[in-house]
Amino acid sequence: MSIDKNTVKKVARLARIRISDDEVDVLSGELSKILAMIGQLNEVKTDGVEPMTSVIEMQMPEREDKVTDGGIPEKILANAPEQTAGFFVVPKVVE
Amino acid sequence: MKNLTSLTIKEALAGLKKKDFSAVDLTEAHIKATEAARHLNCYILETFDIARKQAAASDARYAKGEARLLDGIPxxxxxxxxxxxxxxxxxxxxxxxxxxxxxxxVSGNMFRDGAVMLGKANLDEFAMGSANITSAYGNVINPWKRKSDDKPLVPGGSSGGSAAAVAARIAMGATGTDTGGSIRQPASFCGISGIKPTYGRCSRFGIVAFASSLDQAGPFARSAEDCALLLQSMAGYDSKDSTSVNCPVPDYASTIAQGVKGLKVGVPKEYRIDGTNPEILKLWERGVEMLKDAGAEIVDVSLPYTKYALQTYYVIAPAECSSNLARYDGVRFGQRVEGDNLIDTYEKTRAAGFGKEVKRRILIGTYVLSAGYYDAYYNKARRVRKLIWQDFIEAYKKCDLLLTPTAPTAAFAIGENMQDPVTMYLNDVFTIPASMAGMPGMSVPVGLSADGLPLGLQLLGKPFDEATIFRAAQAIEKAANFTALPQLAQARAA
Structure with a gap:
């Protein structure tokens, strides 16, 4: 199993990472090597084995559905690259 | 008086209590040592002002007789x-x-207990790496040098800055995180102790997430006892982490000296992999002898799915990484590169902001989670993970602990093992299985390689039984009597 250049480009688009044509070549080789290693898992018989979600057998804790935090917009926005009037600013999304 | 930077945490706490020196003295000694060791690049940010304030507050508590667990420890x-x-x-x-x-x-717990923060330690970018060469803030240099040449060596990773700082005697202890070996492997490379506790023992709240089903915080120090003290402070239930386990943290210090008499220590044959350095195998045999001499019973065990742990890890960890790192979009925090539209902004921001290894892992993760591959890769890996976990559960029916090597080699030079990503990944072949199963594991320094570099052995324990690991770690420590110092610390001690 190998990852061809088109697949690299497709996956990079899904991951929202811009990659150059030079990078596509390198990544195609590197990712194929990693995938070849991962491919060895196919040797393992896993019929009837449930996929593991957590190493600790516990019930996910639940709490009452009520607000426990908030009212700190200045803290939330403090690290924003751009903000105005209590909002995060992004490039125009709707034409 | 002994140089303040060569004390253990336990010795320092005793000295502080007796007023042999103040917390400010102790912190200033470490600041001075840190300034003289800046070429190691252990810190991304030094926080000496914070350290001085915290040390002064510690001294005030000592004066009032209200000292806390880690009061004044840098x-x-x-x-x-x-x-x-x-x-x-x-x-x-x-x-x-x-x-x-x-x-x-975790950091809040340590500050509550009086710890003094010297700085924010360097690491592999997003904790992804085994040599601390993926940091955007430069490589960390191991304070140890090998006999055969003068090349700068890696400290291991991902917690490379933490391990190098403790080994160089510029910090008394450090925090690390371990996803596939990021505490244990650098501890081995730097000749110090480090423990990854059971998954769920330390809260993950506020730790930048890499692979959430694997990430665990743990300490580095220069003795098993010091590691136990630090973990005592770091561990505990936290309602802010839904995978934090509500189970009492025992008083590790009260049982650590009990020794290993009567304990059963398993030696898993699958860790004797082809091509393992004979030096490592010899060290392992020595470790077995040490525990046997101390009264432990040695039993052979088998963990047949060990050889698939690395492959499983490189599906699960990248998959979780690709989900966790989706949050870095240049909108709410962090750096942004402006684009023509929102998607363009995302793509440019992430292209500029992430390094090569992080991108590789995000792409692999995105691939194994993408339509058509999810079952073949991701679900397959989760099934194999279950089998790896069952291996440990079965083994622990026959023994209390496992003893294995920590890493397949000693520290290597920057530039070595970098032919391709897979070669680098093999560094974690002994540490990853316990990570996949959530089991606690600790690396203890045992000896030096022929080339003069430290080598560690790994103790693995039952879930939430770090106390037994500490007992065995101290037994090995006593038998191994590892007193070698990195060249840099030797110069200071002289």
Whole structure:
């Protein structure tokens, strides 16, 4: 199993990472090597084995559905690259 | 009086209590040592002002007789722990300048107990790496040098800055995180002790996430006892982490000296993999002898799925990484590169902000989770993970602990093992299985290689039984009597 250049480009688009044509070549080789290693898992018989979600057998804790935090917009926005009037600013999304 | 930077934490606490020296003295000695060791690049950010304030507050508590568990002890904080108002970067450009508006639970616990923070320690970017060569803030240099040449060596990774700082005697202890070996392997490379506790023992709240089903915080120190003290402070239930386990943290110090008499120690044959350095195998045999001499019973065990752990890890960890790192979009925090539209902004921001290894892992993760491959890769890996976990559960029916090598080699030079990503990944072949199963594991320094570099052995324990690991670690420590110092610390001691 190998990852061809088109697949690299497709996956990079899904991951929202811009990659150059030079990078596509390198990544195609590197990712194929990693995938070849991962491919060895196919040797393992896993019929009837449930996929593991957590190493600790516990019930996910639940709490009452009520607000426990908030009212700190200045803290939330403090690290924003751009903000105005209590909002995060992004490039125009709707034409 | 002994040089203050060569004390253990336990010795320092005793000295502080007796007023042999003050917390300010202790912190100033470590600041001075840190300034003289800046070429190691252990810190992304030095926080000496904070350290001095914390040390003064410690002294005030000592004066009032109200000293806490770690009062006045100078430590390095891996720059993966969010510290309120103090830059936290995860060694990534994408988080440059990020000042968390909250404190991670683990760092908060340590400050509650009086720890003094010298700085935010360097690491592999987002904790992805085994040599601390993926940091956007430069490589960390191991304070140890090999006999055969003068090349700078890697400290291991991902918690490379933490391990190097403790080994260089510029911090008394440090925090690390371990996803596939990021505490244990650098501890081995730097000749110190480090423990990854059971998954769920320490809260992950406020730790920059890499692979959430694997990430665990743990300490580095220069003795098993010091590691136990630090873990005592770091561990505990936290309602802010839904995978934190509500199970009491025993008083590790009260049982650590009990020895290993009557304990059963398993030696798993699958860790004797082809091509393992004979030096490592010899060290392992020595470790077995040490525990046997101390009264432990040695039993052969088998963990047949060990050889698939690395492959399983490189599906699960990248998959979780690709989901966790989706949050770095240049909108709410971190760096942004402006684009023509929102998608363009995302793509440019992430292209500029992430380093090569992080991108590789995000892409692999995105691939194994994408339509058509999810079952073939991701679900397959989760099934194999279950089998790896069952291996441990079965083995622990026959023994209390497992003893294995920590890493397949000693520290290597920057530039070595870098032919391709897979070669680098093999560094974690002995540490990853326990990570996949959530089991606690600790690396203890045991001896030097022929080339003069430290080598560690790994103790693995039952879930939430770190106490037994500490007992065995101390038994090995006593038998191994590892007193070698890195060249840099030798010069200071002279």
């Amino acid at each position: 430590i390095a904080m891996k720059d993966l722990f969010c510290t309120e108002g103090v830059q936290t970067t995860a060694a990534s450009n994408i988080l440059k300048g990020f000042k968390p508006p909250y404190e991670s639970t």
